[in-house]
Amino acid sequence: MSAKNLLVELFVEELPPKALKKLGESFAAVLADSLKAQGLAPADAVVTPFASPRRLAVHLSAVAAKAADRALQQKLMPVAVALDAAGQPTPALLKKLAAVGADASAVAQLKRAMDGKAEALFLDSVVPGATLAQGLQKALDETLAKLPIPKVMSYQLADGWTDVKFVRPAHRLVALHGADVVPVTALGLEAGRTTLGHRFEARSATIELTDADAYATQLREQGAVIASFDERRAEIQRQLQAAAAPLGLQPIDAPELLDEVTALVEQPQVLSCQFEPEFLAVPQECLILTMKANQKYFPLLDAQGKLTHRFLVVSNIRPADASAVIQGNERVVRPRLADAKFFFDQDRKKTLAERVPGLAKVVYHGKLGTQGERTERVRAIAHAIVNLLRMATVPYTVDAKDEFEVLDSKVQQAALLAKADLLTDMVGEFPELQGIMGAYYARHEGLRDGVAIAIEDHYKPRFAGDALPRNHTGTVVALADKLETLVGLFGIGQLPTGDKDPFALRRHALGVIRILVEKNLPLDLPALIQAALPAFGELITDPGEALLTFFADRLAVSLRDQGYSAQEVDAVLGLNPVRLGDVPRRLEAVRSFAALPEAASLAAANKRVANILKKIEGTLPTAIDAALLKEPAEQALAAAIEQVQPQADALFEQHDYAGSLKALAQLKAPVDAFFDGVMVNADDAALRANRQALLNRLHAAMNRVADLARLAA
Structure with a gap:
């Protein structure tokens, strides 16, 4: 049977608005992932989530009626345990075969293969693919169990006995594979094709969905519902801008409020309202907060970002005459603004200093x-x-x-x-x-x-x-x-x-x-x-x-x-810098240094030096005796350090960290030559200590800005 698109909807009572966005995303994602994992939907299936105040739904493309059968190879046990000396199955093998759903007749089909150092028996079988009804039931159960429900409520089903726990009471379940109903259940409900539209604006009491692909269109046209959370949000945003533009104003930028209002309405209509200008004597933060938090209104600001006496309301109904809705919202906001004005006036009767002693009573x-x-x-x-x-x-x-x-x-x-x-x-x-x-x-x-x-x-x-x-x-x-x-x-x-x-x-x-x-x-x-x-x-x-x-x-x-990359961060923070204001400059210096052609070689050498110094027991040698610098390569390195270190240190003290590291890049050639031609761990103790002291000085000079060894691959 060819693949068809799938639609699953759970119709519930009004969901908590602050949680709706996450609930909708989780419902769609978990259900789709489960069907994909069971082989019922392809990995590239298009997942379309829907979430409105009274529904969670998902549309999934190219869902199969039955998953493909899959080959399975099961390891049973070592041959030495499975077969006796005559090559006959032991009781242990027969018991294992019974446990995996086979009998003694399967012995002839068993395969031998090496498993580590021992030979083992393997059983090849074919696992039938799940039917959509089986797979969708499993997916629904997983989805409901994993929903990020902020607070679970308990309610009874129609039988008066069965308790169900969910975010809100659920009333209908839709599951359509193309035009066919998939026989699944959830929260005591059996799947069908009937859903409900807007409480007041729907053209009919119930909506019979013709197929999975008609869901969004039928809800919009027959149910007066924009089912998609994202579409509804975009429509509210468009209407807010359209209502504010003729006034020369701008709605307040409040993404969280926009999400919450989107979760409160199914068919939004933005209306323009106003309050008495005298309330603007109250700090605008107070007025904005009370309108946003308590009333879910969108205050309007002028070009300078100052609050005006106008605000926008997102209504869930579209009456022919919206004046009653506008007046009702204007009437509701006045007491809130009056409370804010009262608090502001009362608070100013007492100074902040007079309130300080009261803090001794606040735990x-x-x-x-x-x-x-x-x-x-x-x-x-x-x-x-x-x-x-x-x-x-x-x-x-x-x-x-x-x-x-x-x-x-x-x-x-x-x-x-x-x-x-x-x-x-x-x-x-x-x-x-x-x-x-x-x-x-x-x-x-x-x-x-x-x-x-x-x-x-x-x-x-x-x-x-x-x-x-x-x-x-x-x-x-x-x-x-x-x-x-x-x-x-x-x-x-x-x-x-x-x-x-x-x-x-x-x-x-x-x-x-x-x-x-x-x-x-x-x-x-x-x-x-x-x-x-x-x-x-x-x-x-x-x-x-x-x-x-x-x-x-x-x-x-x-x-x-x-x-910044993990290597860059580790290199700088590896020195435990105590002055954090320096960190950005050090990071930029490390990034610049890493781009130099000498960087990789110096970082590797620095790592090698660090490893050598770590193995030295006791106090690291610091005194360099010029008379003990026997090899030309170590003499050249000592001379290079004498020349380069003062330059690098001077730049470091000026906080020119990039310049300091760039100066150290001059050491590449003498460092490479040193490791190519000098044996650090010489048999002569004095010679060995002198070379260790040279490397100790090199290490100290190179690691003032960052731990360059951490840049080594």
Whole structure:
């Protein structure tokens, strides 16, 4: 029988919108993979997922009615065990044959072949291919078991006795192979060809699907449903742009909101609404968040990115007169905006400084005390960071009028007030606004703008790709805040495990890394960790070693994600650089060096040198006696090092890492000649030690920028 296209749909009650996209993708992918694995669908079969608020479905091309039979060779047992001295089958062989569904008559068809050092018996058989009904039943069972269901609910079937557990109650199952129904079951349902369309807009109560290929068309035309999640999302996006364009405005860019709204509607219609302009006196972040989070509306922004009093609604119905829908949404949003205005007005009646004592009543962690105690630790760490910047060997320049004493004053004020907005009504309602609201309230009180910015920015970067703190004060407080979290939690043994990271320590570590690297701060990571320890007193044990390893792992992952090769990353991080701001320049230098014609030979030689030095017991020899340089090749290498090393070191000290490595490329010829003509492990102990000292100096000279041995293939 020729292959036909397959359609499987599970019709359910409204699915959780935030999970719908993943549920739809998983339903299609797992079911298709299972059919492919069973030989019922080709590897290149086209998989089309569908997901709407009330359905999960998949269309799969070229599915066979029956999988092809396949040959199977089974090893039974060694000949010495299977046959007796007369060549007759032993009871053990007969028992094995029975276990695999054969009898004594199969003995004559058994094949002998070597299996390792012994000869064994093998049984050739043909395994019948699965029918589509069998294979699809297996695929459905696997698919439902593997769905990423956020929360399972239990419900009873129509018989009143049978319990079923699923994400939502399921009511219909469709399975069509071409125009034929495939007899499978799932969740107490038997497959058919009937489905339902839109609750209110469908042309008929039920839809009889003619065949698998008609699914999307029939749902659209008869059921008023755009079944494809991606098509529905694209249609909503198109309508949003079309509705905003005549107003000269732009919908807010919110991919997660767009996904959620796509999961809430089956036949979208975008409508334009508005609210009273006086609400715009409230910070726009508050209004945007309440419209997005509570109402699933799309706020409209002007060309400067400023919120306007207009917003867009995605309706699930298309009435001839949409005025009632528009008015209803405008009426619903007003109380939400009024609440935001009330919170904003009430919060401003009390200063941030007046709220600080209240942090002593907010528990941060059972072993680390309250938010008030945490605030004092952040202030102490921030003060230590300012001192490290003041004493940096590479001068750290602050604004012309912003000396370190002034910077420390600002840092202390910002760190003191940074967590105060946690006690405001607005942040209590919208935790996502912490820091942002603190900045608004700080400006309202007339605090220095630099302090207000630092209060907002001390959480940055909040996520991958987020902006960094904008000023010196925010940079210091952000580092202090993240270090307090990392040092404190590592210090009490609260480390991330697997995919569990309840305190977002990986994100905090990446935040520290990004600040140090992208702002090129002259701060050593180990010194930063040690500077944070005194703030904790006896609360924690020193987590320095574990924390440095954690940072190294996060940095390596981040660099590989940025496109650097594993070899490049290993070469640079193999030296455990303490100043992370140097890492990008070192990586670029290594990449430039690797492109030189001398690179491969020098990397291999460097690896050879490292292996020789590793085998030396005790202290490595360092003193080179010129009188013991007997061979011309070792004399030439020593002379080359004397000439090249000062050049490379001078460039290194100027942070010209690429230039430093390029200078070292001059050593290729003398290094090659040395290994071709000199025996390092000479019988004479003095000669041997002198040559080892020469290699030790070579190794030290070549590995200041990176561990070049790790570039060797």
